[in-house]
Amino acid sequence: MNHRKYQKHVFVCTNKRNPESGRQDCASCGGDELRLQLVKLVNKHGLKGKIRINKSGCLDTCEMGPALVIYPSEYWYLNVQNDQIETIFEQSIIRDKVVDEWIATSQEFDEIKRNRLK
Numbered sequence: 001m002n003h004r005k006y007q008k009h010v011f012v013c014t015n016k017r018n019p020e021s022g023r024q025d026c027a028s029c030g031g032d033e034l035r036l037q038l039v040k041l042v043n044k045h046g047l048k049g050k051i052r053i054n055k056s057g058c059l060d061t062c063e064m065g066p067a068l069v070i071y072p073s074e075y076w077y078l079n080v081q082n083d084q085i086e087t088i089f090e091q092s093i094i095r096d097k098v099v100d101e102w103i104a105t106s107q108e109f110d111e112i113k114r115n116r117l118k
């Protein structure tokens with residue numbers, strides 16, 4: 001039995017912090033724009049209702065934002081730039097393939113943790 005609502009569910013961090021916090025957030029480094037680009041691509045390809053692009057709160061990779069994650073495969077991309085989004089859409093969202101050069105690695109997640117402990 002298929003229990004899924006969407007073929008792909010994408011969360012794009014658009015978290016916004018109080019500027020006084022001194023911490024980076026994805027709203028300030030392009031998260032909103034990335035989400036809009038993805039929504040447009042979904043609509044352009046007639047995939048509304050099959051692929052869902054959601055705003056997300058903090059995904060806990062703020063230092064390497066903007067961040068997005070694609071489920072169910074859990075493909076994470078960090079520090080995503082506007083000119084990467086079409087490739088990520090075509091490869092990881094449509095074809096369910098990793099973009100090797102850009103996929104986030106466990107080393108990057110570890111580095112974020114290490115830097116926070118300093």
Ligand code: FES
Pocket residue numbers: 013014015016024025026027057058059060061062063065066067
């Ligand atoms: S603010 Fe985007 S990952 Fe934390």
